[in-house]
Amino acid sequence: MMNGIDDEQQYDFRTSEGLRRLLARLCGPGAGAWERDAEARELMLFAADKYRLLARKHSLDPWEAVAAAFEAMRMRSTLNAADPWAVVTHAVRITCIAEERGQGLLCSTHQARRAHVSCFHDAERIxxxxxxxxxxxxxFRVTDEPDIDEAAGEEPAETxxxxxxxxxxxxxxxxxxxxxxxxxxxxxxxxxxxxxxxxxxxxxxxxxxxxxxxxxxxxxxxxxxxxxxxxxxxxxxxxxxxxxxxxxxxxxxxxxxxxxxxxxxxxxxxxxxxxxxxxxxx
Structure with missing residues (x-):
């Protein structure tokens, strides 16, 4: 029974080892593997549900988070990581933050990732x-306000x-x-x-x-x-x-x-x- 449970976890992409197995298989066939593989579609639907709340937190569509997850899953470092799902989740979180900052700062996501740009507050009009x-x-302070003689009731000479x-x-x-x-x-x-x-x-x-x-x-x-x-x-x-x-x-x-x-x-x-x-x- 224990062997059966281990085998089920190994082939379930919801676990880190299952994700590693699926990514290794998708990297093998070459171009078009993600489009042709039925399990890859299920993986993306699972990612949409997994990162739905994270995307909503940053005022994004869930599929924007899925796109970030897809980019992370295609990296060789994710496949070789000790915990692939942890790497994907971290990448999605960073991308969501950058997307939200980019929308607020009226700049690209790439620019919003830079510390010297993201330190500013969101764009606003006067x-x-x-x-x-x-x-x-x-x-806008150019000079001190002129003294007003309240006793004499005089107004400043210059407006x-x-x-x-x-x-x-x-x-x-x-x-x-x-x-x-x-x-x-x-x-x-x-x-x-x-x-x-x-x-x-x-x-x-x-x-x-x-x-x-x-x-x-x-x-x-x-x-x-x-x-x-x-x-x-x-x-x-x-x-x-x-x-x-x-x-x-x-x-x-x-x-x-x-x-x-x-x-x-x-x-x-x-x-x-x-x-x-x-x-x-x-």
């Missing part, structure tokens, strides 16, 4: 939060421009100089989001410069994308930090410069015109 980020995030208004004015100015308004609005929104997440203009500049996905989303030449980043955030060179070129258009609007004043800046106007997609070289 409008997704109840309190606008420009009201409390330090990236400060909000970050949203500054971003809109920057988009309007670029549209006046050759940029399509819908494109430049989205581009400046991407730049502002990165500035918020980075908390530093120079760090945001470097990350945006390497953001190929944003460039592809906007469908503009790379020279236009790089030029717009420099125009909005300013040049990153320390020797230009105290100049208009170093401050950038967004900061200049935030500290009180008006749109007509920026339009009188010949260097800024020339930079915006040259970087417009219609004028830039790919």
């Amino acid at each position: 409008s997704d939060r109840e309190t606008p980020l420009w009201e409390y995030h330090p990236a 400060r421009t909000t970050a949203m208004a500054a971003a809109e004015e920057a988009a309007v100015m670029c549209s006046m100089l050759g940029w399509p308004l819908p494109v430049v609005r989205v581009a400046i929104e991407i730049i502002c989001n990165e500035l918020i997440h980075s908390g530093d203009r120079h760090r945001a500049h470097e990350r945006l410069r390497r953001d190929i996905e944003a460039e592809a989303l906007l469908e503009i030449p790379r020279t236009s994308w790089i030029g717009l980043i420099r125009i909005v955030l300013g040049s990153s060179g320390p020797e230009l930090a105290s100049t208009n070129a170093g401050r950038g258009m967004l900061l200049r609007l935030l500290i009180g410069e008006s749109l007509p004043s920026l339009l009188r800046d010949d260097e800024l106007v020339l930079a915006i015109t040259i970087s417009a997609p219609a004028n830039a070289s790919r």
Whole structure:
């Protein structure tokens, strides 16, 4: 009787040894073995049921987990492992996590597996939060609030421009100089989001410069994308930090410069015109 039980476990793919036997048989015939083998179909149905809850936990379809299990089962390391099912389960779990992170980060599963990418939180728009980020995030703090003489009831002499208004004015100015308004609005929104997440203009500049996905989303030449980043955030060179070129258009609007004043800046106007997609070289 014991021998009968051992033989049944050996040929049952639900056990590790049974899975090893089946995988060894499927690896032997060559191409098409998985399609022709009836037991392979039963194995995939069993995997769909086995990993159904794991897939649901990560907001995935069960068959996405089955696809991950299939890829793991085809590897030679799974066949030679001490516990093949443990290897498959671990591979499915890692893939489900990467799939969920990729959907949240709006990137590929391959990128989501990288630690320097998965460490970020899911993508979100500024409008997704109840309190606008420009009201409390330090990236938008350019100067201290002026003192108000409450006894005299005096208001500040200068009304400060909000970050949203500054971003809109920057988009309007670029549209006046050759940029399509819908494109430049989205581009400046991407730049502002990165500035918020980075908390530093120079760090945001470097990350945006390497953001190929944003460039592809906007469908503009790379020279236009790089030029717009420099125009909005300013040049990153320390020797230009105290100049208009170093401050950038967004900061200049935030500290009180008006749109007509920026339009009188010949260097800024020339930079915006040259970087417009219609004028830039790919």
